[in-house]
Amino acid sequence: MSITKQTKHGFTLIELLVVIAIIGILMSLAVTGIGLMLTRTKATKDLTNHKAISAASWTHSLDNNGRLLSPRTQIHDDTNDAFDSSADQISRFWVKSYDDTDATRLEYADGPELALALEDGAAFQYLGNINSYKSPLDPTARLRSYSLNAFVGVEYGIDDAPGTFDIPGLSEFFIPTMTASQIPQPSDTIASISEDDRRTGGPNWNGWLLHPKNDMPFLVWYDIPAFWVPNEVGTSNVDGSIQTIKLTTQGLKDRWEEIIADPQNTGFNKWNDTGRTSEDDYNRFRKKLLPGRIGSILDD
Numbered sequence: 364m365s366i367t368k369q370t371k372h373g374f375t376l377i378e379l380l381v382v383i384a385i386i387g388i389l390m391s392l393a394v395t396g397i398g399l400m401l402t403r404t405k406a407t408k409d410l411t412n413h414k415a416i417s418a419a420s421w422t423h424s425l426d427n428n429g430r431l432l433s434p435r436t437q438i439h440d441d442t443n444d445a446f447d448s449s450a451d452q453i454s455r456f457w458v459k460s461y462d463d464t465d466a467t468r469l470e471y472a473d474g475p476e477l478a479l480a481l482e483d484g485a486a487f488q489y490l491g492n493i494n495s496y497k498s499p500l501d502p503t504a505r506l507r508s509y510s511l512n513a514f515v516g517v518e519y520g521i522d523d524a525p526g527t528f529d530i531p532g533l534s535e536f537f538i539p540t541m542t543a544s545q546i547p548q549p550s551d552t553i554a555s556i557s558e559d560d561r562r563t564g565g566p567n568w569n570g571w572l573l574h575p576k577n578d579m580p581f582l583v584w585y586d587i588p589a590f591w592v593p594n595e596v597g598t599s600n601v602d603g604s605i606q607t608i609k610l611t612t613q614g615l616k617d618r619w620e621e622i623i624a625d626p627q628n629t630g631f632n633k634w635n636d637t638g639r640t641s642e643d644d645y646n647r648f649r650k651k652l653l654p655g656r657i658g659s660i661l662d663d
Contacts, residue, residue: 402500402592405498405499405500406500406597406607408498409498409499409500409557409591409597410605412495412496412497412498412509413509413557413597413598413605414599414603414604414605415490415495416457416486416490416509416511416554416555417554417555417599417600417601417602417604417605418489418603419432419457419486419489419490420457420486420511420516420601421543421603422489423485423486423489424543427455428542429543430455430516430541431455431515431540431541431542431543431601432456432485432486432511432516433452433456433516433517433523434457434510434511434512434513434515434516434569434571435448435452435456435457435523435524435569435570436456436457436458436459436460436461436480436567436568436569437460437461437568437569438453438461439524449518452518454485455485455516456484456485457484457485457486457511457516458476458481458484458486458496458507459480459483459484460476460480460568467479468480468483475504475505475506476505476506476507477506478493478506481493481507493506496508496509498557498589498591500557500589500591501559501589501591502591503559505567507567508558508567508589509555509558509567510555510556510558510560510569510570510571510586511554511555511571512552512553512556512570512571512652512653513570513571513572514536514538514540514552514570514572514653515546515552515554515601515653516540516541517539517540517541517570518539518541519537520536520537520540521533521536521537521538521570521572522569522570522572524569533574533576536575536657538653538656538657540653540656543601546653546656547655547656548654549600549601549602550600550601550604551600551650551651551654551655552600552601552651552652552653552654553598553599553600553648553651553652554598554599554600554601555598556571556597556598557588557589557596557597557598558571558586558587558588558589559587559588559589559590559591559619560586571586571588572585573645573648573649573652575652575653575657577642577645577646577649580637581635581636581637581639582635582636582639582641582642582645583634583635583636584615584618584636584641584645587615587618587634588608588615588619588648590610590616590619592607594609594611594616595607595609595610596608596610600651608647608648608651610644611643611644611647612640612641612642612644613640614636614641614642614644615640615644615645618636618641
């Protein structure tokens with residue numbers, strides 16, 4: 364009788380390395396996929412918040428003789444009393460984060476908003492929860508991630524800040540849009556937008572604004588949108604629809620990254636794009652400020 368001896372073979376070192384490499388690749392793909400899925404889930408919630416904010420402004424108009432929420436958060440007060448914020452305007456401030464003396468609206472002067480700033484605003488009775496003001500994509504500790512369009516819901520025009528008359532080229536856009544009937548294309552007009560204001564406290568003061576003229580030597584961004592999702596920004600329109608605006612150039616995002624990387628940046632987000640590196644995206648946003656009222660200025 365013959366006896367056959369069986370020899371057991373294990374994995375060679377090369378085979379083990381190949382298996383480990385494959386497992387590593389699969390794990391990397393899984394982690395990336397989960398990360399993308401979580402980001403998309405947050406982005407969906409972000410758009411839900413935008414829709415709620417736009418709906419709040421519409422509902423406010425139904426309850427208040429057609430008057431939309433005001434984009435202002437600060438009382439306008441200058442030497443010309445005729446242009447100070449009126450009691451009616453203040454009653455429509457969607458958020459009331461103006462300075463106070465007992466630190467109930469702001470953590471400190473010009474600092475982060477406290478809950479009362481949101482709860483005392485005209486939007487809160489329709490939103491009902493301070494979580495609706497904060498994007499799940501926002502990595503900061505502030506309470507509010509969103510701003511309203513500075514061109515919408517204003518009695519005089521552009522954030523109800525008559526000082527903009529002094530800014531070259533802006534006076535012609537001082538158009539009243541206090542009521543929904545004064546907005547001819549609500550389905551194409553921005554109501555709310557995600558903004559990452561990097562002044563001290565990141566308060567996102569007043570309405571979101573860029574200069575609507577494109578025939579100047581440079582492009583003027585008074586505010587910069589938040590790019591928490593690569594190459595896109597969440598918005599709502601005045602009619603209650605929601606939209607993600609896709610970015611096509613790197614210039615605007617590069618400038619935003621410069622702002623957030625500078626811990627000493629306590630000034631306005633205003634950026635004069637002298638090289639016009641953000642022109643395509645600039646045009647994409649400016650066409651949605653107040654289409655149908657600003658007219659050919661916003662046309663190609």
